[in-house]
Amino acid sequence: MKIERLAPAFVFGDNIDTDQIYPGCFLELVDPTEIGKHCFAGIDPDISPRFPAGGIVVAGRNFGCGSSREHAPIALLNMGATMVVAESFARIFYRNAINLGLPVVVCKGISKVVLDGQQLLVNLETGIITVKETDIVLQGEKLGDHAMHILSAGGIKPLMLQQTANMYSASN
Amino acid sequence: MHAVEKILAKASGTGSPKTGEIVDVTVDFAEINDLYLQTIYSFHEMGGKTVWDSSRVAFVFDHYAPAPTIRSAQNHAEMRAFAKQQSLVYHFDTDAGVCHQVLPESGLVYPGMVLIATDSHTTTHGAFGAFGTGVGATDMATILITGKLWLRIPEIIEIRLDGLPPQGTMPKDVILYVMKKIRSDGAVYKAIDFTGSYVEQLDVAGRMVLCNMAVEMGAKTAYIQPNQQVLDYIASRAVRPYEEQYTDPDYVYAQSHVFDVSGLSPQLALPSNVDNVFPIEEVPRARVDQGFIGACTGGRTQDIRAAWQILKGRHIPRGIRLIVIPASAEIMRECMHNGYLQDLSEAGATISTPGCGPCLAAHEGVLAPGEVCITASNRNFYGRMGSREANIYLASPATVAASVLNGCITDPRTVDMGVLA
Numbered sequence: 001m002k003i004e005r006l007a008p009a010f011v012f013g014d015n016i017d018t019d020q021i022y023p024g025c026f027l028e029l030v031d032p033t034e035i036g037k038h039c040f041a042g043i044d045p046d047i048s049p050r051f052p053a054g055g056i057v058v059a060g061r062n063f064g065c066g067s068s069r070e071h072a073p074i075a076l077l078n079m080g081a082t083m084v085v086a087e088s089f090a091r092i093f094y095r096n097a098i099n100l101g102l103p104v105v106v107c108k109g110i111s112k113v114v115l116d117g118q119q120l121l122v123n124l125e126t127g128i129i130t131v132k133e134t135d136i137v138l139q140g141e142k143l144g145d146h147a148m149h150i151l152s153a154g155g156i157k158p159l160m161l162q163q164t165a166n167m168y169s170a171s172n
Numbered sequence: 173m174h175a176v177e178k179i180l181a182k183a184s185g186t187g188s189p190k191t192g193e194i195v196d197v198t199v200d201f202a203e204i205n206d207l208y209l210q211t212i213y214s215f216h217e218m219g220g221k222t223v224w225d226s227s228r229v230a231f232v233f234d235h236y237a238p239a240p241t242i243r244s245a246q247n248h249a250e251m252r253a254f255a256k257q258q259s260l261v262y263h264f265d266t267d268a269g270v271c272h273q274v275l276p277e278s279g280l281v282y283p284g285m286v287l288i289a290t291d292s293h294t295t296t297h298g299a300f301g302a303f304g305t306g307v308g309a310t311d312m313a314t315i316l317i318t319g320k321l322w323l324r325i326p327e328i329i330e331i332r333l334d335g336l337p338p339q340g341t342m343p344k345d346v347i348l349y350v351m352k353k354i355r356s357d358g359a360v361y362k363a364i365d366f367t368g369s370y371v372e373q374l375d376v377a378g379r380m381v382l383c384n385m386a387v388e389m390g391a392k393t394a395y396i397q398p399n400q401q402v403l404d405y406i407a408s409r410a411v412r413p414y415e416e417q418y419t420d421p422d423y424v425y426a427q428s429h430v431f432d433v434s435g436l437s438p439q440l441a442l443p444s445n446v447d448n449v450f451p452i453e454e455v456p457r458a459r460v461d462q463g464f465i466g467a468c469t470g471g472r473t474q475d476i477r478a479a480w481q482i483l484k485g486r487h488i489p490r491g492i493r494l495i496v497i498p499a500s501a502e503i504m505r506e507c508m509h510n511g512y513l514q515d516l517s518e519a520g521a522t523i524s525t526p527g528c529g530p531c532l533a534a535h536e537g538v539l540a541p542g543e544v545c546i547t548a549s550n551r552n553f554y555g556r557m558g559s560r561e562a563n564i565y566l567a568s569p570a571t572v573a574a575s576v577l578n579g580c581i582t583d584p585r586t587v588d589m590g591v592l593a
Contacts, residue, residue, distance in 0.1 A: 015356060015445060017553045024532040024556070027207050028236065028244040042555045062357040065390065066551060067532070068292040070210055070308035091361050091392055092292055096308035146194050146322065157218050160314055164219030167317075 001101070001151050006121045006132070007082060008052045009114045012043075014060035018072040018093060021064065027071060035071055036078025048079045056120050059086040060111040064093025073097040083122060085110050085129060085140065098147045101155030105129070107140030124151070174328045174425075175417040176363045176395050179303045182417075183286045189325045191426070196322050199228070200412075201280050202315045203289035205271050206233040207534075209247045211290060212254050214313035223258045224319035230262035230280070231255050232271035237527035239266065240535035269500030269526030272296040272384065272468040277502050279409035283398055283416040288312070288321055293468045293550065295386040298366075298394035299379035300402060301416055305393045326361055326392045327426040332368040335434030340585040342478065342568035343378035344470065344548065346370065347385040348439040350431060352449035360390030365425070370433050371396055376405050377472040384469050385550060388446040438583060440546075441566035444554045452571065452583045461543040463494040463576035464557075465569045466524075467531040470548025471499030473506050479573035480512040482587050483519040486577060494521040494576045495537045497529040533558045546575045 020042035040047040063086035073096045085105045097104045119132035127140040153159045184195035239245035268274045283301030297304030364386045386394035437451040498504035530537030531549040539558030552564035570584035
């Protein structure tokens with residue numbers, strides 16, 4: 001995981017629920033690439049095709065509220081998003097994102113100072129976020145040790161893979 | 173300590189965990205619904221071979237019951253094969269109903285337990301004195317392998333509800349009223365304990381409605397100290413011994429919100445957020461195209477009976493639809509036995525088989541652009557029930573029934589109960 005990332009922002013408002021991130025009509029899909037094509041289809045089906053590669057999703061309060069569907073972070077990752085910075089997150093979405101290795105950063109005021117396409121420099125260790133075009137600097141919340149541990153491993157799957165290898169070899 | 177903290181302390185083998193502390197809890201039961209085939213994929217991706225305890229894991233096929241597409245049928249088939257290969261003791265196929273109804277009915281939910289499910293509305297099970305919370309597919313896969321889940325000990329807030337609302341105001345109205353004040357992110361990461369004289373006298377179904385909607389305020393879990401009716405319900409069903417937990421008398425909540433619900437009017441959440449709530453007197457009599465009574469919030473016998481009381485012997489106008497879906501096979505049989513479904517069908521309702529139904533636009537009853545739906549389910553987000561250009565109002569089953577009868581938003585207290593009066 002990169003500690004520092006510079007990428008263009010794509011800005012959303014408050015209460016972006018998981019139905020807007022990934023509508024119910026696509027929940028039967030299981031192929032991650034297919035899922036990525038429908039990211040934010042609940043807002044506009046054209047967002048996913050024109051989302052800047054490696055871009056950072058910026059949002060207001062309560063991002064990811066509603067359903068526990070893991071399709072939401074799977075869709076974000078496969079659309080090409082590398083991070084979400086929001087004023088606040090809903091709990092299950094936050095867990096799902098960390099588990100899949102998608103960094104999620106809480107930063108008060110962020111959705112008011114960033115415009116679509118502006119370059120954001122985010123440091124995950126310090127929580128400092130800089131808008132390159134305007135030199136506005138905001139202090140985001142640092143990720144907890146537990147979340148950093150999972151993110152540094154690339155998500156919970158590689159960590160669990162180690163654990164199962166030990167578990168099953170010990171029982172043999 | 174609070175009962176919720178005691179449950180988590182016991183499940184994690186820690187004496188008295190502090191708020192904010194991260195603990196590994198042992199899970200008593202894990203449930204996976206049919207949106208989460210990814211759980212099986214993550215299980216394999218993480219090197220899983222066998223589930224930790226085949227009597228503590230079950231699939232419930234409820235969101236696509238019965239399967240509407242080849243892809244969803246294939247997802248069911250893969251889940252059935254996994255359940256068989258892992259020799260899972262419990263399995264709930266497309267005949268069963270909504271997971272949050274089926275699990276308690278099957279005796280798999282009881283006081284003091286930790287229940288984790290791949291569904292945000294797992295907060296519902298606080299109605300039984302259990303700790304219930306929702307997770308995604310990959311968290312669930314780690315549980316299937318290890319039987320454990322890491323959790324942060326939540327702050328606990330009290331929502332005290334005193335008084336008795338008048339007839340025509342249902343538990344759904346009470347929780348919508350609460351949401352207006354707490355807001356959709358007012359309880360993120362927190363546990364909500366519902367207390368007060370209103371809650372103490374509330375039946376099992378009503379308690380489930382309050383706890384179910386707790387997640388719409390962002391809550392991690394909800395809790396209600398069981399009353400005798402709850403304990404009787406559990407005693408006749410529980411498949412395992414259990415130990416009820418109690419909050420210490422000197423426990424101090426992180427916050428307390430007090431509501432007086434005496435005289436409360438029916439409430440509606442207007443499009444398109446769950447906390448956009450107004451009393452019915454302040455809501456314009458908008459046209460409705462479809463009503464829905466069902467899902468984990470509004471599909472119990474009490475809900476269907478409320479609609480029956482309003483619609484028996486009457487007929488909804490041509491062109492307006494009412495979809496009624498009992499939350500489980502047990503409820504469907506009870507409502508058939510009592511004649512509710514017969515009368516509702518004669519009144520022009522579309523009756524469908526147990527499952528989540530139109531709540532999330534996964535299959536039946538989806539909305540066209542420009543249509544208006546009034547629903548006893550739990551979310552009115554943009555596009556939740558079909559087109560993003562449809563408008564959704566959240567209401568009680570009584571308000572839904574009265575509104576489809578008149579073709580516009582209607583206070584159920586103004587509808588003459590006709591033959592039942």
